[in-house]
Amino acid sequence: MRSIAPAASPDIMALLDTQSNFTEPDDIYAMLVDAHRDLSDAQSHRLNVRLVLLLANHIGDEAVIDEAIAAARADLAGEGVH
């Protein structure tokens, strides 16, 4: 069941769902990692980019994707940590 993070605190994102959404989260984690089995680094990059594009289109919401990018970049480019 999906739930949306409350927007009560200003540093909690409004739209990106960051609650745990899987009843069997270990299965999903294994699925993502296993997807790269037998692939070269270059192929793994291609797989990841294809996944991003497929999932971004599935989400279909610019604001959510914008928040996901911000969350993913948070400690990578000196933007501070939420």
Added chain:
Amino acid sequence: MSPHVRPVFAQAPCPAAQGARVPVVIVGAGPVGLALAIDLAQQDIPVIVLDDDDTVSEGSRAICWSKRTLEIFDRLGVGEASVTRGVRWNVGRVFFGGSQIFDFDLLPEAGHRRPAFVNLQQYHVEQMLVERGQALDNCTLRWKHRCDRVEVHDRGVHVEVATPDGPYAIDCDWLVACDGARSTVRTSLGLESRGHVFRDRFLIADIRMQSPFPAERWFWFDPPFHRNQSALLHRQADDVWRIDFQLGDDADAETEKQPARVAARVRAMLGEDVCFDIEWASVYTFACRRLPSFRHARVLFAGDSAHLVSPFGARGANSGVQDADNLGWKLARVIRGSAPETLIDSYDVERGRAADENIRHSTRATDFITPKSPMSRLYRDSVLELARRYAFARRWVNSGRLSTASVLRDSPLSTPDRDADFAATGAVTGPGMVAADAPVSGSRGEWLVDCLGGRFVLLVFGVELAAADLQRLRDARECDVIAVRADATTGVGTDEGTDVGAHTLADVEGHAAARYDARPGTCYLVRPDQHVCARWRVFDAQAVIDAIDRACGVA
């Protein structure tokens, strides 16, 4: 077929004495300057055009004239000639590696007079515009008259002109710089364009050949005949074909434009046994930039002097012609004193936003075609790979977002909808948008867009207005009323001959009602440049008058 021979226009003599002050001087007789000159002359505004050359442009310039440009050309009297001489096309194909990934149709619906595009060499378009301008009494084209320097005064501009017979000067109320990317007017005023320059080099080759290739736009990403780069093939008039090869940023321009080298690339693309002549070849880079403001006191900038884009998307000449279209009626009204000078500021607002949009599209297309980092290349190629299988990914493929009519969003001249029930989608026309075309029958023509323009027009769907209301709109604001009837039995109606009659058109195929989301009583107010500036569900004469005033910059 023989190569194109450029016409030579008679050099204008150098005026013997300082002439009287003139309302408008245009610098540059390219498509933009000529379109504006014709528009003004058609409105009885005398105009002088200065050009440093005595012929049309040479070589690989604009070739794709958009539907909107063709509609403007119709209003200027060169639409039919352009379409007849040029190559109509609506379909584009995108290839990745050795195979097609998808095709697209830019105008999939019927009921429009003009196609999405006509391809025609810029020199042909210029010649048609010159001939049209020469036929107009108020339009003076001065060949071999070079604008050397301009001086801006409070209420006008002083122009110093050099001719082969010596210099002279003109004083004018308004000067419009249509003198291209290297505008001397811009330089003379010390104004600078801002933006960025792309490093990638491209080879453009216009070749003559007999070929069975269809009149479509073909674009290749990473084709087998030109690995790791892009290529474009496009048909023009007279069996001339435009080929564009991306060369990368370390290519040597002198080497690449050698005929043998160009010919080898063309044969790799089209086959070893293809017969062709190279009409033109050049290597170019491009920039996306604009002037911060298109108005500098009484000097106005239009076309490439104001803004530059990459060629992908056909947004250069088409946006310049739309600049002229936007400026012509405003300038004429201000010169005649029927609108305040502040109306000219709306030119900068409306066309400045259009330029920003064109630059945004053009920059994104360039980034997609020439990825600047390994990761952006990976994203680009992944989109192309997914596009083979999934339609959603095709919408990310960017080989140039092709020019469509500018939407003047949030224009200060538009009256926002008061009636909230206009369909958000479905109706293709709304405030700020170009009035949609549709087949009609009536004495003014067979296409709705042809019945608009040159003046304010109120389109009224399905009802008759009272004679007193028609009279009031005509007397108060010179606004014409066109009644659009659903049935095909009319189309006669009362005509210009009577003082108070509305002209009547029949919406013969129902496209007008659909495209305007019309019900009985729906009204659309259309500006002289054929853009909608207001609409209502119920006619209200005072609201129409207020909307016309707003569209004319009257506070």
